[in-house]
Structure formats: structure tokens, C-alpha cells
Amino acid sequence: MANMKQIAKMAGVSLGTVSHVVNGSATVREPLRKRVMDAVERVGYQPSQLARGLRRDKTNMIGMVIPDVTNPFFPAVVRGAEDIAFANGYRLMLCNTDNDHAKEIAHLNELRTYLPSGLIVIPSNFSDLTAQAASYRKAGAAVVCVDRLPRDWNGDTVTADNETGAYEATSYVLRQGHTRLGMISGPGNLTNAQNRLKGFKRALQESRIHIGPEYVQETSFDKHGGYTKALLLLRMIGRPTAIFAGNDMIAFGALLAFRELGLKCPEDVSLIGFDDLELAEMTSPPLSSVSQPGYQMGTAAAQILIDRVRGDHGPPEHIVLETALKIRDSVGVPPAENSERVVGAMGATSESRTPRRRASTP
Amino acid sequence: MANMKQIAKMAGVSLGTVSHVVNGSATVREPLRKRVMDAVERVGYQPSQLARGLRRDKTNMIGMVIPDVTNPFFPAVVRGAEDIAFANGYRLMLCNTDNDHAKEIAHLNELRTYLPSGLIVIPSNFSDLTAQAASYRKAGAAVVCVDRLPRDWNGDTVTADNETGAYEATSYVLRQGHTRLGMISGPGNLTNAQNRLKGFKRALQESRIHIGPEYVQETSFDKHGGYTKALLLLRMIGRPTAIFAGNDMIAFGALLAFRELGLKCPEDVSLIGFDDLELAEMTSPPLSSVSQPGYQMGTAAAQILIDRVRGDHGPPEHIVLETALKIRDSVGVPPAENSERVVGAMGATSESRTPRRRASTP
DNA sequence: TTGTAGGCGTTATCAG
DNA sequence: CTGATAACGCCTACAA
Numbered sequence: 001m002a003n004m005k006q007i008a009k010m011a012g013v014s015l016g017t018v019s020h021v022v023n024g025s026a027t028v029r030e031p032l033r034k035r036v037m038d039a040v041e042r043v044g045y046q047p048s049q050l051a052r053g054l055r056r057d058k059t060n061m062i063g064m065v066i067p068d069v070t071n072p073f074f075p076a077v078v079r080g081a082e083d084i085a086f087a088n089g090y091r092l093m094l095c096n097t098d099n100d101h102a103k104e105i106a107h108l109n110e111l112r113t114y115l116p117s118g119l120i121v122i123p124s125n126f127s128d129l130t131a132q133a134a135s136y137r138k139a140g141a142a143v144v145c146v147d148r149l150p151r152d153w154n155g156d157t158v159t160a161d162n163e164t165g166a167y168e169a170t171s172y173v174l175r176q177g178h179t180r181l182g183m184i185s186g187p188g189n190l191t192n193a194q195n196r197l198k199g200f201k202r203a204l205q206e207s208r209i210h211i212g213p214e215y216v217q218e219t220s221f222d223k224h225g226g227y228t229k230a231l232l233l234l235r236m237i238g239r240p241t242a243i244f245a246g247n248d249m250i251a252f253g254a255l256l257a258f259r260e261l262g263l264k265c266p267e268d269v270s271l272i273g274f275d276d277l278e279l280a281e282m283t284s285p286p287l288s289s290v291s292q293p294g295y296q297m298g299t300a301a302a303q304i305l306i307d308r309v310r311g312d313h314g315p316p317e318h319i320v321l322e323t324a325l326k327i328r329d330s331v332g333v334p335p336a337e338n339s340e341r342v343v344g345a346m347g348a349t350s351e352s353r354t355p356r357r358r359a360s361t362p
Numbered sequence: 363m364a365n366m367k368q369i370a371k372m373a374g375v376s377l378g379t380v381s382h383v384v385n386g387s388a389t390v391r392e393p394l395r396k397r398v399m400d401a402v403e404r405v406g407y408q409p410s411q412l413a414r415g416l417r418r419d420k421t422n423m424i425g426m427v428i429p430d431v432t433n434p435f436f437p438a439v440v441r442g443a444e445d446i447a448f449a450n451g452y453r454l455m456l457c458n459t460d461n462d463h464a465k466e467i468a469h470l471n472e473l474r475t476y477l478p479s480g481l482i483v484i485p486s487n488f489s490d491l492t493a494q495a496a497s498y499r500k501a502g503a504a505v506v507c508v509d510r511l512p513r514d515w516n517g518d519t520v521t522a523d524n525e526t527g528a529y530e531a532t533s534y535v536l537r538q539g540h541t542r543l544g545m546i547s548g549p550g551n552l553t554n555a556q557n558r559l560k561g562f563k564r565a566l567q568e569s570r571i572h573i574g575p576e577y578v579q580e581t582s583f584d585k586h587g588g589y590t591k592a593l594l595l596l597r598m599i600g601r602p603t604a605i606f607a608g609n610d611m612i613a614f615g616a617l618l619a620f621r622e623l624g625l626k627c628p629e630d631v632s633l634i635g636f637d638d639l640e641l642a643e644m645t646s647p648p649l650s651s652v653s654q655p656g657y658q659m660g661t662a663a664a665q666i667l668i669d670r671v672r673g674d675h676g677p678p679e680h681i682v683l684e685t686a687l688k689i690r691d692s693v694g695v696p697p698a699e700n701s702e703r704v705v706g707a708m709g710a711t712s713e714s715r716t717p718r719r720r721a722s723t724p
Numbered sequence: 725t726t727g728t729a730g731g732c733g734t735t736a737t738c739a740g
Numbered sequence: 741c742t743g744a745t746a747a748c749g750c751c752t753a754c755a756a
Contacts, residue, residue, distance in 0.1 A: 001474070001501065003749055014727045019751060029725065049475045050421065051749035054412045054732050061455070061476075069437040069444075072640075079432045082458055086469075091476070093423070094456040096444055107448075112363070113411045114423075114453070139363065223640075252644050278434075278585075282614050284646025365733055376743040381735060391741065413733035416748050 002043040010039040022047060053115055058140060062305060063111040063119040065095045065104060071221075072277050073247070073294055074122065077146060080298020081120050088306050090117065099124045108132045118142035118305040120298075123150040125189055130154070142308035146301045148192045156308070158300045158319045160292040162192050162274075165323030166199030166244070169272050169290045172325060173242045174207050178270060178334045181211060182233040182240030184250050186221045193221070193246055196274060200244055215240060219250065226253025234261055234269065241334035242270035248277045251287055251330075266332030276326045286328035293321050364405040372401035384409060415477055420502060424667060425473040427457045427466060427483040433583075434639050435609070435656055436484065439508060442660020443482050450668050452479065461486045470494045480504035480667040482660075485512040487551055492516075504670035508663045510554045518670070520662045520681045522654040524554050524636075527685030528561030528606070531634050531652045534687060535604045536569050540632060540696045543573060544595045544602030546612050548583045555583070555608055558636060562606055577602055581612065588615025596623055596631065603696035604632035610639045613649055613692075628694030638688045648690035655683050 004022075008015040013032055020026040021036045028036070039045070053059030062085050066074045082092050093116065095107040104124045109132075111119070118141045123129060127150035133143040137155075144156040173181060183200050186193030197216070204211065217233060219225030226245055230253060233240055245251035251273030258265050265271055265285055273280060276291030300319050366384075370377040375394055382388040383398045390398070401407070415421035424447050428436045444454050455478065457469040466486045471494075473481070480503045485491060489512035495505040499517075506518040535543060545562050548555030559578070566573065579595060581587030588607055592615060595602055607613035613635030620627050627633055627647055635642060638653030662681050 004751095005749080015750085016727055016729090016752080017725090020726085023751080025752080026725075032726080046471070046475045048416070048477070048749050050412055050416045050477055051732090052751075054410070054416055054734090054748090055750045055752085057732075059412065064456075068441070069431065070441045072434065075431040075434075075437055078456070079430070079458060082431075082456060086457075091455050091457070091472070093453050094426075094440070094444060095448075095453070096441060109408070110453070113408045115410070115412055252641070255644065279614070279641045279644065282617065282641065282645050284644075367733080377733095378735085378743055378745090379741090382742080385735080387735080388741070394742080410733050413748090414735075416732090416750090417734045417736085419748075 001048075002045045003048070004045075007036065007039045007043070007045050010042070011035040057115060058117055058309075059115050060090045061114055061116040062090050062092050062302070063095065063107070063114075063116045064092045064121075065097060065107055065111075065119060066122045067099045067124060068096050069094065072249070072279070073275050076294030077122065077298040077301075080295040080300075081302040082298070084299045084302035084306070088302075090302075090306065097124045101126050101128070105132065108136075112136065112139070115139070116141060117309045118144070120301045120305060121145050122147045123153075125187055127151070142305050144301045144304050144308075146297050148190045154316060156301075156304050156317045158297050158304070158321070159192065160297065160323050161320050162195035162292075162323070163199035163202070165274065165290040165292065165325075166196035167203045168199075168323070168325050169274070169288075170200045170203035170244055171207075172288075172327070173244065173270060173272060173331055174203060174209070176242075176270065176331055176333050178240075178242040179209055180215070180238065180240050180242075180334075181209070182215045182243045183217070184226055184229045184233070184243060184245050184254065185216060185218045186246035186250070188218050190221075193218075196246055211240075219246075221247050222249050223253035223256070226250030227256045228253070230254035230257035231261070234258075234263065240269070242272070242331065245271065245273045248273040248275040248280055248287065248289055251280075251289070252283065255283055255287075266330055268335055270331040270334070272331055276324075280326070281328060283330075285330050288328045288330045289326050291324045291326045293323075296321055363410075364407045365410070366407075368405070369398065369401045369407050372404070373397040419477060420479055420671075421477050422452045423476055423478040424452050424454050424664065425457065425469070425476075425478045425481040425483075426454045427459060427469055427473075427481060429461045429484060429486060430458050431456065434611070434641075435637050438656030439484065439660040439663075442657040442662075443664040444660070446661045446664035446668070450664075452664075452668065459486045463488050463490070467494065470498075474498065474501070477501070478503060479671045480506070482506055482508060482663045482667060484509045485515075487549055489513070504667050506663045506666050506670075508659050510552045516678060518663075518666050518679045520659050520666070520683070521554065522659065522685050523682050524557035524654075524685070525561035525564070527636065527652040527654065527687075528558035529565045530561075530685075530687050531636070531650075532562045532565035532606055533569075534650075534689070535606065535632060535634055535693055536565060536571070538604075538632065538693055538695050540602075540604040541571055542577070542600065542602050542604075542696075543571070544577045544605045545579070546588055546591045546595070546605060546607050546616065547578060547580045548608035548612070550580050552583075555580075558608055573602075581608075583609050584611045585615035585618070588612030589619050590615070592616035592619035593623070596620075596625065602631070604634070604693065607633065607635045610635040610637040610642055610649065610651055613642075613651070614645065617645055617649075628692055630697055632693040632696070634693055638686075642688070643690060645692075647692050650690045650692045651688050653686045653688045655685075658683055 004018045008018045021028045097104040129150045146158045185197045217229040219229045273289035276289040280287040366380045370380045383390045459466040491512045508520045547559045579591040581591045635651035638651040642649040
């Protein structure tokens with residue numbers, strides 16, 4: 001690959017002049033400039049990002065640290081970030097933490113040796129990024145947190161308005177006449193799960209509806225958790241007539257549980273999710289859900305990051321994106337009180353009937 | 363961040379010695395070695411990947427170029443690659459091409475200036491990577507293609523056994539008694555789509571079943587394409603009693619079309635997909651599909667790449683992974699011949715009822 | 725306006 | 741076995 005020295009020789013100018021025209025760091029007189037540009041064109045010269053990064057103490061890379069690309073909500077965020085990054089000449093280094101804080105730290109430590117311009121992080125469970133972020137900032141790199149926030153986070157953030165979204169979803173369910181609601185919430189230490197729970201409770205409160213603590217179950221943000229907790233909720237005496245799932249994956253799991261118990265949705269139980277994944281409309285019945293703008297979360301985060309790199313030293317930004325209630329067919333009116341069919345008597349063996357994980361071929 | 367010079371000073375040795383102990387490039391006597399290691403530990407020294415890359419003419423980065431992370435099949439591949447990469451000290455730079463060859467080329471060109479160890483690419487439509495790959499190889503970087511192959515590709519490959527998978531799926535459908543099959547195939551220029559079509563045709567041939575060319579529709583690998591083409595197929599006189607979808611997204615679109623036409627699956631039409639996405643079991647009815655090991659495709663690709671970097675100069679590897687037929691509920695016996703309900707009379711306005719794209723919140 | 729030269733943090737070569 | 745020292749490709753004072 002060609003380098004500046006070669007271009008300089010070809011154009012009959014000094015190496016420094018080449019650098020100046022390439023970077024516009026000094027006005028070079030037209031004839032020289034043209035000679036340089038011609039040489040650049042001719043050999044398709046591109047400056048080495050490595051050398052440049054070494055010299056400038058900063059590369060055009062952005063570390064993107066997420067729990068798991070395989071989790072259907074995150075790719076949208078990644079894609080949004082990549083689009084903005086690419087449009088501005090930045091590249092994304094993708095890291096999966098599996099929600100493991102140790103792995104997260106490991107990634108952050110290694111990433112730093114590439115001198116990225118910044119980090120876009122969807123924190124893992126129990127994340128504490130303050131120390132790491134401080135170290136990155138000292139090196140002139142920006143760190144923005146997305147979707148959920150680590151403990152005591154004081155930097156830039158991009159989140160969805162989880163509380164309002166949950167509030168609206170719950171209110172909608174209440175308006176259909178339900179009074180015994182259940183919630184299958186995400187991990188209690190995740191701020192997004194916390195806020196959705198808060199919205200849920202606020203809506204109940206405003207309607208002066210009380211539910212026992214056993215109606216709120218906490219689990220991980222996945223199908224298996226939703227399945228297990230839905231089973232639990234539905235086997236209670238006085239089972240909920242509607243369930244608010246902390247996210248769509250949980251809702252999908254709940255749907256599996258409904259199916260297993262022979263309960264029809266929404267005739268026997270109503271269900272509403274959060275995320276509005278692309279496949280929510282494919283389930284049976286099509287899932288009502290709170291849509292949150294994953295792609296925009298990514299673009300917003302990348303944009304803040306790039307602004308910071310370009311010298312924006314203002315106070316921390318806290319972008320909160322709106323959610324939107326997406327009504328489909330999974331919420332109906334509550335069943336007549338006396339129609340509650342007892343289920344779950346046969347449930348003793350249900351542990352072994354857990355939904356299969358993704359099939360794998362050797 | 364600490365550098366070698368500082369470590370050298372702390373340990374009271376020369377810079378070169380530090381390099382030797384860090385890289386094991388020469389045996390350093392124990393006392394010295396220990397002093398160096400202590401200093402390294404104390405300040406948490408990590409070598410600059412930038413400087414190292416500049417010097418070695420190669421970094422520990424792997425460019426991962428895919429059509430779109432947002433497409434549910436690809437994240438598994440990415441994840442597989444990232445796991446192997448991470449375990450070996452490599453990082454992934456993720457690039458989305460949107461199946462646009464120009465964008466693909468742009469990515470490859472820019473990536474090169476980071477001197478990656480190699481590239482894992484899921485080629486775009488009409489991809490021709492021969493020139494680019496040659497240039498990468500000349501620079502000592504490896505290039506492996508995954509899932510589908512560019513025109514005249516002669517390098518390492520990792521693919522699924524698409525033809526066999528499609529053959530088995532089709533045979534299974536035929537065994538249920540169907541004789542009028544339709545196929546909604548992926549883009550004709552994609553090798554994976556071609557091979558699935560080939561498997562489909564081979565199964566038909568072996569059963570001596572002939573279908574007119576209008577029973578094979580080609581479209582893009584997405585829900586919208588599946589929806590449109592399914593509508594078309596189902597409005598034919600003598601419509602197929604079973605449809606083989608080129609991938610699950612197409613199948614999902616077909617399901618939407620069934621729903622719109624009031625056709626029950628599998629009573630009125632059977633359907634089978636390809637990919638076995640995690641959400642195939644959530645649809646109504648649960649979708650039978652050919653499962654292909656995306657994660658393993660990623661790990662295999664990364665492993666080949668790393669082997670190459672480590673000096674494996676053998677002939678091109680062509681890894682073909684097995685698929686597995688996943689039987690759920692979307693394939694049944696064909697409906698009685700005279701029960702074909704005419705549909706589609708009201709379909710004139712259907713263009714406007716296209717499935718919505720993902721909702722976006724401003 | 726243009727050129728020169730030092731140095732970013734490493735690795736690798738080559739004396740000692 | 742250890743220590744200088746010269747690149748790697750680029751940017752940026754500073755000098756001309």
C-alpha cells in the first residue's frame with residue numbers, strides 16, 4: 001500500500017506538503033495541490049489509520065459494547081450506530097458481554113489499546129462503568145450509555161421513555177376493564193426494567209387498583225423467563241386476567257405458556273409486551289406492544305459521541321426517546337369472573353417441558 | 363496509559379528487554395523477567411495495538427462484512443465469529459452493506475487502512491470480491507466467505523448444505539401427499555438461494571412431479587417479498603397446496619398473506635421455511651423449517667481465518683455444515699381436491715395493505 | 725507557502 | 741542474554 005513518502009516523490013513535493021493537502025492543515029498553492037491530488041488519485045492512496053491514530057492518539061473507531069447481538073432488540077441499536085458512524089468515517093468494533101460484568105470490563109480494557117474515539121455501551125447487569133469511563137475520558141474518548149444505565153452513571157445517555165411507555169400500556173389494558181393485572185418484569189437491577197415497572201405501578205395507582213406483590217414477577221429478559229413466570233402467574237388462585245410483559249421476548253415465552261395451559265389469548269388472558277419487535281405481528285395472536293425506537297437510540301448515541309469527539313464539552317446529555325403503543329390483538333376484555341378455568345393441576349412436570357433452545361446442527 | 367519505555371525504567375532494564383518478555387521473543391533470565399512482569403502488573407500495562415499493528419503490518423482486527431445485522435439470521439453468524447475472535451485476542455469490526463455491492467467495496471477499501479488480519483464476509487448481491495481479496499491476500503490478510511459465495515470465488519468458504527436441506531424439506535412435504543408445490547425462492551443471483559431451489563427441484567424430479575415455472579417465484583429474502591409472492595401464488599387457478607419458502611422471513615410474509623386471504627395453515631395451505639429462526643416456533647401455526655447453524659458458520663469462519671493468519675497456507679477450505687429438518691405444525695396433508703376455495707377476488711387493493719415496516723418513534 | 729525533522733509505541737535486527 | 745537503534749506511516753511545530 002502506498003504511503004505519503006511515495007506520494008511526495010511522485011508529486012515532487014515534500015512529505016509534509018502531502019500531509020497538508022490530505023488533511024487541509026495548511027493552504028497549499030493550486031499547482032502543487034493538484035500534483036499531489038493527482039498522485040493520490042492515481043495510486044488510490046489512503047492514509048494509514050494506524051499511523052494516524054498512533055500520532056493523533058485517537059483512531060476513528062468506536063467501541064460498541066452490547067450484551068448480545070443475538071438478542072433481537074440490540075441489532076437495531078447497532079445498526080443505527082453503525083450508519084451514523086460510517087457516514088462520519090468511523091468504524092464500529094462490536095463486543096458482546098453476555099450481560100457479564102467481568103467480560104464487559106475485559107472488553108473495555110482491551111478496546112482501550114486501540115485508542116477508540118469513544119464507546120457506546122449498553123451496560124451489562126450490575127454494571128459499574130464510572131472508573132472505566134473516567135479513564136476513557138481522560139484519554140479524550142467519549143462514553144455514552146444506551147438503553148439502561150449503570151449504577152451512578154453521570155455521563156451522556158440515550159434511553160427510551162420506559163416509564164411512560166409502560167404507563168400507557170398499562171392504562172390501555174385497564175381501560176379494557178381488567179382489574180387483576182400481572183407483570184413479568186425484567187431484571188430488577190436494570191434501569192429500563194425498573195422504569196417499566198414504575199410506569200406499570202403508577203397506572204395501577206391512578207386507577208386505585210391494588211395488586212399483591214405476587215402479581216409482579218421478575219425474571220430475565222428472555223423467552224424462558226417469560227414462560228416460567230407466566231406459568232407461575234397463571235396457576236395462582238385468582239390468576240391475572242392480563243399480563244404486562246417487560247419485553248417482547250418475555251411476552252413470547254408467556255404465549256408459549258398460554259399455549260401449554262390451553263388458555264386462549266386474549267379470550268382467557270390478555271397480554272402486552274414491550275419493544276415491538278419485528279416479529280410481534282407474527283405471533284398468534286399478533287402481540288400488542290410498546291414500540292421503542294432502537295434504531296434511533298443507536299443513531300442518537302453515535303451522534304452524541306461524534307459531537308463530543310469534535311469538541312462538544314457541554315454538560316451530560318440525556319436523550320429520552322418516545323415510545324408508542326402498538327395495538328394488535330392480544331389484549332381483550334377480561335373474561336367473565338366465573339369463567340376462570342382451573343389450570344395447572346397437571347403442571348408438576350412442566351419443568352421438563354421448557355421451550356427448547358435454538359436447535360444447533362453440528 | 364503506560365508504555366514500554368516507562369516499564370523499562372521501572373524495571374531498570376532496556377526497552378528491548380521489556381518487549382522480549384512481553385512477547386516471549388527471547389528468553390530473559392528470571393530475575394529480570396520478574397522485575398519486568400512486576401512493573402507490568404503494577405501499572406496494568408497493555409501494549410498499544412496501534413503501534414504494534416503499525417510495526418507488524420497487521421492488527422488483531424477482523425473485518426466482518428455482512429448485509430445487515432438487523433436481519434435475524436446474521437447476528438448468529440456474527441456472534442459465532444466474535445466468540446472465536448475474542449477467545450483468540452481478535453476484535454471484530456462490523457460493517458453493513460445492505461446488499462449493496464458499492465457499499466461493500468467502500469467498506470473493504472476503508473477497512474484495509476486498519477490492516478486487519480482478515481475479513482469474514484457474507485457477500486452482497488452481485489458481489490465480486492476477487493480483486494479485493496487478492497489485494498488483501500497480498501497484504502497477508504485472509505478472506506473467508508460465508509453463507510453465500512461471490513462470482514468465481516476461489517477462496518475459503520463456509521456454507522450450509524442448502525441443497526440437501528431444501529431437498530429434505532421438499533421430500534418431507536411430498537411425503538405428506540402434496541403434488542402441487544410452490545416455491546418462493548430468494549434472489550436468483552445468491553448461491554444459497556440457487557442451491558435451495560436446486561434441492562427443491564431435485565426432490566420433485568425424484569418423485570416425478572412436474573410443476574410449471576409459474577410455481578416458482580423469486581423475491582428478496584424478506585417478509586415483504588414473501589407476502590407479495592404468496593399472494594400471487596395463492597391466487598392462481600390450481601394454487602399450490604404447499605409452499606416452500608426460501609427462508610423464514612419469506613415464510614413469515616407468506617403467513618401474513620394466508621391470514622389476509624383467510625386461508626388456514628396447514629388445513630388450506632402448507633408452508634415450510636428455511637433458517638429455523640428463534641421465532642419460528644412462535645408463529646401461528648408454529649413454522650416447520652430447515653434449521654441451519656448460523657452460529658457455527660461464524661465460529662468456523664473465524665477459526666479458518668485465524669488458522670490462516672497463523673500460517674496455514676493449504677488449499678482453500680470449503681466447509682459445508684449440515685442442516686436439520688425441524689418439524690412443527692405448518693405442514694399437513696393437502697386439502698381434498700374439491701375444497702379449493704377461490705380467493706383473491708377482493709385482492710385488487712391489496713397493494714395498499716402491505717405489511718407495515720417496523721414502527722418508528724421520532 | 726513549503727520543507728525539515730522529531731516522535732507517537734512497538735518490534736526486530738544486530739552488536740555487545 | 742541484554743541493550744541500542746532503526747524503522748513502521750503519519751502529523752505538526754518550527755524553520756526557511
